[in-house]
Amino acid sequence: MADPGTVAASSLAEQIKAEFAERLDLLEDARQITPLARRLTELTLAEIAEELGVTFTEDGAAPFVTHLAVALTRLNRLEMEAVPSAVVDEEIRHRTRERGVIQRVMEECEKLLDREIPDSEIAYMTVHLCAILDDD
């Protein structure tokens, strides 16, 4: 029998894939994102949702999802990372928990991207995540 935890995680991943299918299809079809970045985006969302107990919906999380997919594409295509922002750094100065979650999930992505994910990219992902959590 399958481990209930594994089944739940798998179900969550499927829900997330379905929730953002239209958005990610559009971006992938237009080559705005790579297939690998899309897959990593879906996995990242599932990991964060499970770890923080947050529900990602198209209404509330669209900017985060698009940002994640575009940022991971930038890294996948070996393009320049996003320019750091002092405003963003200040915004997340005390959000060590959220930053830690992003950092941990991105360490997994680094293995598949074969590239270190810079602090500026971690910061932008964190500020998007915090916006969703604060809205909740």
Next chain:
Amino acid sequence: MTSREIIRIVAAGVDAAGMATIAQEAGGGRVEAAALGDMQGARLVKKGQADFYLGTCWSGGGGALAAATALLGSTKVGIAGTPGMAVSDEKVAQLVSEGKIAFGFPYEQSRSAIPIIIKAILAHHDTNGEEAGNG
């Protein structure tokens, strides 16, 4: 003033409602602005039901314009500012004259960037009439 003298703007991204308010105020009665999701907003522009698209994200780059680029094509979108490059009159005038109808910039620049973009759009519209934008 006829309805086609009104410029229709859609705002999407971080604090889209705030962006729409700034755009409307900057337009001085010549702009109608609405806050929408990025895909919905870009689709309205594509269908000709809105004239221009303003998009923000925290970095001003890909996320602000990803949906608009996918739906309108890369020739119609322009990055007006990034955290390392403030939105300027010259840059926006150039983008508008090139026929861009979707503009991306970082959320932190919204208050300064949107009036610059609206001013450039209105100036271009006054010079070129209904050929300007998506009208």
